[in-house]
Amino acid sequence: MAEIRTTRPDATGVPPSPFAIQARLAELYRERCAAAFQGCLDATLAANxxxxxxxxxxxxxQSLGDAATYWADFAQRSLLFWDTLRRRGNDWLAHEAAGKPPLLAFPWEIVADARGYERPANYALARILPPDGVAIDADKRPYIIIDPRAGHGPGIGGFKPESEVGVALSAGHPVYVVIFFPEPVPGQTLADVAQAEAAFLRLVAERHPTxxxxxxxxNCQGGWAAMLVGALDPEHAGPLVINGAPMSYWAGNDAENPMRYAGGLLGGSWPALLASDLGGGVFDGAHLVENFESLNPANTHFGKAYGLFSKIDTEPARFLEFERWWGGYYLMNRQEIAWIVDNLFVGNRLAAGRAEWEEGKAFDLRAIRSPIILFASLGDTITPPQQAFNWVADLYPTTADLKxxxxxxxGLMHESVGHLGIFVSGSVARREHAQIVDLLDYIEHLPPGLYGMKVEETGNGSGPAYDVVLRELEVEDLQRLQKYARKDEVPFEAVRRVSELNAAAYETFVHPVVSAWVPRETGAALRALHPLRMRRWALSDINPALAALAPWADLARSHRVRRDEAGFWAATERRSAAGITAAWDFYRQMRDASAENLFYATYASLSTVLPRTEEPAAATEGTAALREAMARIDEGGFTDAAVRACLLMAxxxxxxxxxxxxKRIRELVGRDVGLLALSASDAARVVRRQAAIVEHAPDAAMASLPDLVRKAEERRRLLDVVDRLGNRLGLGPEQRALLPRFRDLLGLAPAGIPVESGVPRQKAG
Incomplete structure (x- = not known):
């Protein structure tokens, strides 16, 4: 919020008055309330x-006929609606009885089970069996998809044929999915999970030596899990694709991201500890799902049900399919949820390098050497773009440091899709995920830097076709996502300290009592009575009140009466639905405004009196890799020279x-340059080294180019590569001006006069 700019000392070094902070908070709260009321009024007027x-x-x-057909249709829709909920309950019971297997749209087989590892965890590695008509290319690198364990079960990455799994298979890649079981192994920790996933990575690399x-x-929670794996085992990890994953948990904007205030309003991590103790030492994932649902009460309490009711002839299949996954609640150990809340949700320690997986051993995200693709959406309220991207600036304060x-x-930004749409939307799979898979074949050849990715449609009438546009950005450009230059994150440090105090008090005075009184069996009974589970098993065939519903629903389905969509009663129904939605949205906006106001009123003032911790010093530009590259500016071979020449032109x-x-460059000169003959990691090292040289010393890079190709035959090959690119690509004037410079520098006249390889020359610089 704007007032949080004043929570740091001003130019005089004097912190703001708490009274000034409270006055500004009150002003903004009034503005939020007025905006909520105006939004509700506008929605109501539009409906009217x-x-x-x-x-x-x-x-x-006609009026009588419209009323008769509408109410007959209404009665039939009501029967079919409740029958669909009954079927949902039956599906839930059957899924529970089957052990809640992953809801993948593809056949699969388990190839590794971490429950038998030395450090066991309730995770397994499953290989996706390609469906008929899909051929796997043995030369293509494998994909490992990690789904979120954030309340639900695995399968969201392969929930539909058009999905992350589907687009990777269609491109010929072997695909593996990291799955997990409903019950955690007693005593397992997040460190055990990360180690198991790292072991899966090594196993896949051994099975596919590409x-x-x-x-x-x-995906989501699986995104930061993938980052942990990349940090633990950077030698085996390839490119990382992180979809809708929260990494900077304090980030967001006022009036947009209410979920980030939950930790502070609840007093920190102690409610998660209490929930685990009441569960007999196990944390129920249904609590997390309930938190997600509370973000949009209009959809949770009305919109989803009305969407089913209003489209009862076409919606049930999609509704039931999604509800099978949405209603599969998985469990975590107390130690796991405590680590997640303390280090991520409240502590925000991951990007700072303070999230320890063992005592004295922290996850270092700077150890990741592989390219990273970040996919977020402006329509995502669970993982806003700020939480998906801000960790980059925390880790690499400047563009020079990142390079x-x-x-x-x-970074790829969608304009509107919601959180789940990032993973399950068929249109997103066809457009964004398919282009990500395409880009990954080339990403190791990109010079270091931060890039914005945009997918452009280039179809010519025969169907949609897409092209990816990458624009180089500065790390400093990430500030555009923020309203207040991240100064609104200052109070979250106070939340972290309050959380530590409350958690310590809970562990000392409450935990011994509750854990002794609530055995594991009692926790299982309480979980069965959770409202999210009750609404499923209570509306199923085990409820005798619904026993006769199925035949009546079948009768209604076979004798459907269609209402007049343009009639008075149908229009009145739509008006009523819009009014109910507007009322729920008004409630949500008022609730969120009040919660945000309470959060900053408490913690912004508190942050002015707590001693501030020193911020970590920014990392320096001069790394060992850069110094080594500059020291070896005149060393290398033909591939180094070709890459350098291309980078100088680019x-x-x-x-x-x-x-x-x-793709055109690879088609023209890919085999001749030599990168394709190297492993992807070796090719990336060549590109990184030459990019560092060109970035920091372009003149010396040009002058020392002949040192890399001393033989006349190599120089001819290099000039041939440069000429082919110059003649067949649309180069700009400055780029074309380099072509004669290359020829002059390499000592070849236009007719190709031989160069004596043994003639010494003075080195540049």
Whole structure:
């Protein structure tokens, strides 16, 4: 919020007055309330206008006929609606009885089970069996997809044929999915889980010794799990694709991301500890799902049900399919949820390098050497873009620091899709995920840097086709996502300290009592009575009140009466639904405004009196890798020279790079340059080294180019590569001006006069 700018000392070094903070908070709260009321009024007026526009003069007979058909349709829809809920309950019971297997749309087999590991965990590695008509290319790198364990079960990455699993299979890649079981292994920790996933990574790499290391795709909570694996075992991890994953938990904007205040309003991590103790030492994932549902009460309490009711002839299949996954609640150990809340949700320690997996051993995200693709959406209220991207600036304070570390990070932003749509939307799979898979074949050849990715449609009438545009950005550009330059995150440090105090008090005075009184069996009984579970088993065939519903629903289904969609009663129903939705949205906005106001009123003032911890010093640009690259500027071979020449030309070109251009370059000179003959990691090292040289010393890089190709035959090959690119790609004037410089520098006249390989030359610089 804007007032949090004043929670740090001003230019005079004097912190703001708590009274000034409270006055500004009150002003903003009034603005939020007025905006909520105006939004509700506008929605209501729009609904009334639509209703009035739908009215038309009718005769009494037409009016009577409209009422008769509407109410007959209403009665039938009601029967079919409750029958669908009954079927949902039956599906839930059957899924529970089957052990809640992963809901994948593809056949699969388990190839490794971590429950038998030295450090056991309730995780397993499953290989996706390609369906008929899909051929796997043995030369293509494998994919490992890690789904979120955040209340639900695995399978969201392969929930539909058009999914992350589907697009990777269609491209010919072997695909593996990390699954997990409903019950955790007693005593397992997040460190055990991360170690198990790292073991899965090594196993997949052994099974597929391809040119590229395995791609790791992480969804939501599985995203930061994938980052942990990449940090634990950077030698085996290939590119990381992180979809809708919260990494900077304090980030967000006021009036947009209410979930980030929950930890502070609840007093920190102690409620998670209490919930675990009441569960007999086990944390129920249904609590997390309930938190997600509370974000949008209009949809949870009305919209989802009305969507089913209003489209009862077409919606049940999709509704039941999704509800099978949404209603599969998984468990965590007390130690696991405590680590997650303390280190991530409240502590925000991951990007700072303070999240320890063992005493004295912290996850170091700077150890990740593989390219990273971040996919987020402006319509995501669970993982807002700020939480998905801000960790980059925490880890690499400047663009120069990111490049010096040799890191490639690509950010993709969707304009509107919600959190679950990032993983399950068929249109997102066809467009964004398919282009991500395409880009991953080229991503190791990108010079280090931060890139914004955009998917452009290039169809010519024969069907949609897409091209990827990459625009180089500065780390400092991430500030555009923030309203207040991240100064609104200052009070969250106070939340962390309060949480530590409350958790210590809970562990000392409450935990011994509750854990002694609530055995594991009592926890299981309490879980069965959780409202999210009750609404499923209570509306199923075990409820005798619904025993006769099925035949009546079948009768209604076979004798459907269709209402007049343009009639008075149908228009009135739509008006009523819009009014109910507007009322729920008004409640949500008022609730969120009040919660946000309470949060900052408490913690913004508190942060002015607590001593501030020193912020970590920014990392320096001069890394060992950069110094080594500059020291060996005149060393290398033909591939180094070709890569350097291409980078020198690209440096003078537009900031935008197209995937279609990468494909054209590979088609023209890919085999001749030599990168394709190297492993993907070795090719990336060549590109990183030459990119560092060109970035920091372009003139010396050009002058020392002849040292890399001393033989006349190599120089001819290099000039041939450069000429082919110059003649067949649309180069700019500055880029074309380099072509004669290359020829002059390499000592070849236009006719190709031989160069004596043994003639010494003075080195540049």
């Amino acid at each position: 206008s639509a209703w009035a526009a739908a009215l038309k003069p009718v005769t009494p007979a 040119r590229g290391r395995p791609v790791i795709v992480g 010096a570390n040799g890191q490639v990070i690509v 440096r003078l070109g537009p900031k935008e790079r197209r995937l279609s251009t990468f």
